[in-house]
Amino acid sequence: MHKNSLILSALTVLAAVPAVAATPDTARHQAQIDQIVQEISPARIEGYINKLVGFRTRHTMSDTVSETEGIGAARRWIKSELERCGASQGGRLQVAFDSHIAPVSARISRPTEIVNVVATLPGTQPASVDRMYVVSGHYDSRNTDIMDAKGDAPGANDDASGTAAVMEMACVMAKYKFDATLVFMTVAAEEQGLLGAAHWAEQAKQKNLNIAGMFTNDIIGSSRDEHGKVDNTQVRLFAEGLPVQKENSDAVRTLIQTGGENDSLSRQLARAVKEAGERYVPKFKVNVIQRRDRYLRGGDHMPFLERGYAALRFTEPAEDFNHQHQNIRTEKGVLIGDLPQYDDFNYIAQVARVNAAALSSLSLAPAAPAKVQVRTAKLQNDTELVWQANAEPDLAGYRIVWRDTSSAEWQGSQFVGKATEFTLPLSKDNYYFGVQAIDNDGNTSPASYPTPLR
Ligand SMILES: [Zn+2]
Numbered sequence: 001m002h003k004n005s006l007i008l009s010a011l012t013v014l015a016a017v018p019a020v021a022a023t024p025d026t027a028r029h030q031a032q033i034d035q036i037v038q039e040i041s042p043a044r045i046e047g048y049i050n051k052l053v054g055f056r057t058r059h060t061m062s063d064t065v066s067e068t069e070g071i072g073a074a075r076r077w078i079k080s081e082l083e084r085c086g087a088s089q090g091g092r093l094q095v096a097f098d099s100h101i102a103p104v105s106a107r108i109s110r111p112t113e114i115v116n117v118v119a120t121l122p123g124t125q126p127a128s129v130d131r132m133y134v135v136s137g138h139y140d141s142r143n144t145d146i147m148d149a150k151g152d153a154p155g156a157n158d159d160a161s162g163t164a165a166v167m168e169m170a171c172v173m174a175k176y177k178f179d180a181t182l183v184f185m186t187v188a189a190e191e192q193g194l195l196g197a198a199h200w201a202e203q204a205k206q207k208n209l210n211i212a213g214m215f216t217n218d219i220i221g222s223s224r225d226e227h228g229k230v231d232n233t234q235v236r237l238f239a240e241g242l243p244v245q246k247e248n249s250d251a252v253r254t255l256i257q258t259g260g261e262n263d264s265l266s267r268q269l270a271r272a273v274k275e276a277g278e279r280y281v282p283k284f285k286v287n288v289i290q291r292r293d294r295y296l297r298g299g300d301h302m303p304f305l306e307r308g309y310a311a312l313r314f315t316e317p318a319e320d321f322n323h324q325h326q327n328i329r330t331e332k333g334v335l336i337g338d339l340p341q342y343d344d345f346n347y348i349a350q351v352a353r354v355n356a357a358a359l360s361s362l363s364l365a366p367a368a369p370a371k372v373q374v375r376t377a378k379l380q381n382d383t384e385l386v387w388q389a390n391a392e393p394d395l396a397g398y399r400i401v402w403r404d405t406s407s408a409e410w411q412g413s414q415f416v417g418k419a420t421e422f423t424l425p426l427s428k429d430n431y432y433f434g435v436q437a438i439d440n441d442g443n444t445s446p447a448s449y450p451t452p453l454r
Pocket of ligand 1: 138158159190218219
């Protein structure tokens with residue numbers, strides 16, 4: 001009731017503003033994204049997972065010489081599979097190893113080559129090709145003893161599920177065109193301390209790459225909780241608020257000063273992912289959890305967060321810890337271990353569809369507007385927003401969104417055409433605002449949070 005009245009009263013007031021071009025339809029389905037979502041195949045995902053499990057162990061320090069067992073065989077197979085698929089889908093997918101030697105550390109007993117398999121689909125719009133979205137899963141696995149590089153460690157859920165989802169997305173999406181660049185990454189040494197992802201994220205930072213968003217898929221394999229209850233209608237999306245830093249950056253201090261704890265880059269990205277995921281995958285909820293990760297746990301989004309990038313983690317709704325990080329064994333008649341019979345391939349496909357819809361939507365949309373500011377030089381009850389113009393040739397204009405300070409999701413919106421400033425008859429003290437960029441097809445960027453302009 002309150003929600004509706006906010007939108008209605010705001011729109012009523014806003015009817016007096018100068019007319020702008022018709023609002024693009026931001027709720028429509030893009031045919032290309034519907035097709036991608038449809039093509040994601042549970043059967044192919046099952047095939048990828050069974051093949052990965054067949055390498056017996058994918059422990060980061062396991063055998064690299066054998067053609068049939070260990071992490072070396074696994075990564076060569078992933079690479080060749082992505083190459084084969086890329087070639088059959090138009091030849092635009094660029095597949096490469098990203099390798100480095102990790103020195104001895106708490107979970108690395110001898111210098112070890114850590115190899116990520118990275119498949120890049122270059123963007124096709126010059127104004128957007130430098131903007132990148134990264135999606136990952138980790139292909140290494142582990143046993144109860146983190147240093148056990150020999151025992152069977154199937155890792156069917158943790159994280160063959162995420163690896164298979166990323167391979168399936170790469171393969172399906174490779175034949176389509178997106179404005180921005182997509183990076184499909186399967187990484188190693190997650191279990192040994194997020195080493196593969198950290199190496200790639202550090203290179204990205206040093207090269208000053210524009211990573212506009214990153215998602216890791218880690219433990220997305222099962223819809224069944226430890227009591228046997230099935231919930232295949234949702235996925236958790238972990239989204240950090242304020243980054244954990246010894247000293248706050250200026251950007252973080254500004255967020256704190258203006259009450260923007262829930263408007264970090266990752267939270268804005270999570271809102272966009274939830275919107276696109278739920279639009280294209282019906283009856284499936286993206287449950288945004290407003291924290292970095294589960295207690296006692298971490299994932300490959302963290303090295304990206306630590307370098308200032310927006311990054312999120314997808315994980316199944318209720319984990320069964322008997323099926324993670326456990327030697328295969330039977331206890332009191334119960335089979336323990338991370339085995340493929342505990343995976344739900346239809347469920348994994350649903351999570352892959354949410355990822356693919358969000359990646360497609362973000363990489364077809366313009367960049368989030370830059371230098372969004374709210375004028376605060378004088379005391380007034382209106383909200384004056386200004387921002388920098390976007391460069392994309394297919395830009396339709398900008399949309400201002402707002403919500404109550406106690407709400408997590410946008411409640412009201414106003415399309416303003418190609419203006420680069422706008423005054424709303426709503427108090428900046430009482431609402432949170434954001435500015436989005438929208439293209440002619442209705443593809444919408446994440447919102448940018450305004451910083452104060454004095
Ligand atoms: Zn994992």
